[in-house]
Amino acid sequence: xxxxxxxxxxxxxxxxxxxxxxxxxxxxxxxxxxxxxxxxxxxxxxxxxxxxxxxxxxxxxxxxxxxxxxxxxxxxxxxxxxxxxxxxxxxxxxxxxxxxxxxxxxxxxxxxxxxxxxxxxxxxxxxxxxxxxxxxxxxxxxxxxxxxxxxxxxxxxxxxxxxxxxxxxxxxxxxxxxxxxxxxxxxxxxxxxxxxxxxxxxxxxxxxxxxxxxxxxxxxxxxxxxxxxxxxxxxxxxxxxxxxxxxxxxxxxxxxxxxxxxxxxxxxxxxxxxxxxxxxxxxxxxxxxxxxxxxxxxxxxxxxxxxxxxxxxxxxxxxxxxxxxxxxxxxxxxxxxxxxxx
Amino acid sequence: xxxxxxxxxxxxxxxxxxxxxxxxxxxxxxxxxxxxxxxxxxxxxxxxxxxxxxxxxxxxxxxxxxxxxxxxxxxxxxxxxxxxxxxxxxxxxxxxxxxxxxxxxxxxxxxxxxxxxxxxxxxxxxxxxxxxxxxxxxxxxxxxxxxxxxxxxxxxxxxxxxxxx
Amino acid sequence: xxxxxxxxxxxxxxxxxxxxxxxxxxxxxxxxxxxxxxxxxxxxxxxxxxxxxxxxxxxxxxxxxxxxxxxxxxxxxxxxxxxxxxxxxxxxxxxxxxxxxxxxxxxxxxxxxxxxxxxxxxxxxxxxxxxxxxxxxxxxxxxxxxxxxxxxxxxxxxxxxxxxxxxxxxxxxxxxxxxxxxxxxxxxxxxxxxxxx
Numbered sequence: 138x139x140x141x142x143x144x145x146x147x148x149x150x151x152x153x154x155x156x157x158x159x160x161x162x163x164x165x166x167x168x169x170x171x172x173x174x175x176x177x178x179x180x181x182x183x184x185x186x187x188x189x190x191x192x193x194x195x196x197x198x199x200x201x202x203x204x205x206x207x208x209x210x211x212x213x214x215x216x217x218x219x220x221x222x223x224x225x226x227x228x229x230x231x232x233x234x235x236x237x238x239x240x241x242x243x244x245x246x247x248x249x250x251x252x253x254x255x256x257x258x259x260x261x262x263x264x265x266x267x268x269x270x271x272x273x274x275x276x277x278x279x280x281x282x283x284x285x286x287x288x289x290x291x292x293x294x295x296x297x298x299x300x301x302x303x304x305x306x307x308x309x310x311x312x313x314x315x316x317x318x319x320x321x322x323x324x325x326x327x328x329x330x331x332x333x334x335x336x337x338x339x340x341x342x343x344x345x346x347x348x349x350x351x352x353x354x355x356x357x358x359x360x361x362x363x364x365x366x367x368x369x370x371x372x373x374x375x376x377x378x379x380x381x382x383x384x385x386x387x388x389x390x391x392x393x394x395x396x397x398x399x400x401x402x403x404x405x406x407x408x409x410x411x412x413x414x415x416x417x418x419x420x421x422x423x424x425x426x427x428x429x430x431x432x433x434x435x436x437x438x439x440x441x442x443x444x445x446x447x448x449x450x451x452x453x454x455x456x457x458x459x460x461x462x463x464x465x466x467x468x469x470x471x472x473x474x475x476x477x478x479x
Numbered sequence: 480x481x482x483x484x485x486x487x488x489x490x491x492x493x494x495x496x497x498x499x500x501x502x503x504x505x506x507x508x509x510x511x512x513x514x515x516x517x518x519x520x521x522x523x524x525x526x527x528x529x530x531x532x533x534x535x536x537x538x539x540x541x542x543x544x545x546x547x548x549x550x551x552x553x554x555x556x557x558x559x560x561x562x563x564x565x566x567x568x569x570x571x572x573x574x575x576x577x578x579x580x581x582x583x584x585x586x587x588x589x590x591x592x593x594x595x596x597x598x599x600x601x602x603x604x605x606x607x608x609x610x611x612x613x614x615x616x617x618x619x620x621x622x623x624x625x626x627x628x629x630x631x632x633x634x635x636x637x638x639x640x641x642x643x644x
Numbered sequence: 645x646x647x648x649x650x651x652x653x654x655x656x657x658x659x660x661x662x663x664x665x666x667x668x669x670x671x672x673x674x675x676x677x678x679x680x681x682x683x684x685x686x687x688x689x690x691x692x693x694x695x696x697x698x699x700x701x702x703x704x705x706x707x708x709x710x711x712x713x714x715x716x717x718x719x720x721x722x723x724x725x726x727x728x729x730x731x732x733x734x735x736x737x738x739x740x741x742x743x744x745x746x747x748x749x750x751x752x753x754x755x756x757x758x759x760x761x762x763x764x765x766x767x768x769x770x771x772x773x774x775x776x777x778x779x780x781x782x783x784x785x786x787x788x789x790x791x792x793x794x795x796x797x798x799x800x801x802x803x804x805x806x807x808x809x810x811x812x813x814x815x816x817x818x819x820x821x822x823x824x825x826x827x828x829x830x831x832x833x834x835x836x837x838x839x840x841x
């Protein structure tokens with residue numbers, strides 16, 4: 138039984154890992170396609186039908202490129218940087234509840250790697266150490282632009298983590314739990330948290346943009362000012378890891394946003410038509426991935442719409458607007474709980 | 480199994496703590512300190528205090544150490560920029576460190592008399608029990624501490640105001 | 645004020661809705677999503693080719709006559725007309741037995757156009773009295789070396805029975821003019837014809 142359990146967990150870990158990598162790979166393709174479509178272009182369409190093999194071509198290109206390690210940089214830390222970025226990006230998927238459990242022969246198989254009771258905090262902790270990948274890499278490059286990118290990344294992360302944490306606190310006050318599985322289960326029907334926490338949602342999604350270093354908050358790597366930011370000196374697959382980690386982060390952020398605010402695997406009204414728990418579970422998985430894909434698209438949509446912030450504007454937004462707003466949100470949520478006794 | 484993990488984590492914690500002091504490059508010191516924090520977070524998990532472990536990583540490894548690293552990178556502190564310390568200061572530091580070590584050894588001397596080192600309640604570190612303790616038994620100090628933090632945060636936001644006269 | 649479109653800048657205080665930026669961002673998102681579904685302006689180039697202009701000027705061709713003999717007589721007028729000085733040639737006299745190769749007694753032994761210098765103005769074509777050189781809608785391919793870009797007769801001369809169409813280059817007016825002057829002797833330096841000598 139124990140070994141069966143371990144095998145089952147190993148299988149689900151491998152599946153989540155591979156799906157995450159696959160979605161991240163195709164996010165690079167989707168990003169280029171979406172960017173092209175939003176700008177009246179066609180985008181990559183030469184590799185395979187509709188350019189669908191483009192991620193593979195990119196991956197091969199990344200592997201084949203010459204690997205350059207600057208002579209004066211610290212070699213160990215230089216390699217450690219992208220490794221940490223990739224590791225932390227892949228670690229977050231462990232607590233996301235992908236769907237309701239599958240029941241086969243009376244045995245319940247939860248579609249989640251682990252339901253630890255500190256789910257949100259785990260995500261938060263992993264995200265907060267993710268910045269080390271950028272900082273260490275930027276510092277070890279021994280390049281002024283890289284260092285500036287690393288500094289920007291750290292200051293930005295710290296600033297937006299506070300607002301993000303405070304907006305989550307309001308959510309936790311409402312749900313009464315920090316296990317992602319329970320939060321997702323609570324939002325069945327129309328009880329999506331976004332309807333109860335609209336302000337918190339806006340703060341959270343903006344901070345998620347900042348934490349993922351996505352435009353309009355991509356100051357650590359803004360090519361117009363810093364050449365390539367923290368990855369100026371990187372080449373070959375180490376650069377690929379940084380870029381890839383960003384897309385995995387985007388996928389995980391989309392998953393977390395849909396779990397926390399958009400009901401996770403829940404879909405309103407679906408319970409009226411389907412009653413079999415296994416079919417419901419599969420459908421939940423489909424809905425969840427639909428939501429995730431929408432948010433990945435939303436990330437890209439924002440990227441090609443909103444221009445980059447200036448650095449002082451970024452800090453102004455983080456410290457003087459979002460932190461007071463999220464404290465206000467906590468107070469409002471407390472009042473709401475008091476009045477409606479939810 | 481748990482015992483071996485404990486020994487491994489303890490070894491890692493002590494070794495990296497030693498390396499914090501030993502390494503000449505301040506950035507390396509900070510990185511070793513982060514390793515120390517992680518191994519301590521591992522100890523928390525061994526004690527079944529997941530909440531403490533997570534908060535420990537978020538606050539120390541995720542925030543404070545990032546700020547440390549930020550400052551060190553910002554001022555570009557490295558071997559060449561390190562101010563020269565003369566022999567008296569080194570001697571004084573050695574004596575002070577030695578005395579501190581004696582104090583530590585002295586305080587650990589009576590450790591075999593402490594019985595029942597294991598926490599009686601294995602789930603004491605879980606978030607529900609921790610919340611109950613904090614919000615029931617230690618309500619007042621906890622709220623006072625949180626108001627202190629809130630005022631610190633308001634102060635930080637206020638300092639960011641550029642029209643400050 | 646030349647146009648009425650210029651706007652006077654006013655530093656008015658933004659209203660609350662303007663200050664929270666979210667409506668502006670939503671408006672921006674609306675604009676970009678409209679473009680998402682719009683017809684794309686890019687074409688899938690090698691598969692689809694945009695329509696060329698009727699008088700597109702591309703690579704040159706040296707025409708042959710209906711028997712496959714080269715029309716060029718190496719008079720050098722094209723080289724003189726060329727503003728970029730891209731054309732150079734060496735003339736040679738036709739040997740007996742070469743009548744099917746060269747139409748007239750003199751021909752160009754070497755005829756070279758430097759495609760890097762050429763500005764595709766088409767003046768060579770206007771200058772040519774023998775209708776030997778024309779610009780076509782063939783694209784000049786890129787090359788890795790400068791030497792490859794100097795096109796000799798091997799690349800320029802068209803093959804007999806495989807003529808490069810230049811109909812498009814001849815607009816109705818040009819064709820009419822050429823038809824009208826076909827049988828006229830346009831040579832002005834023939835002894836006895838000109839009154840200047």
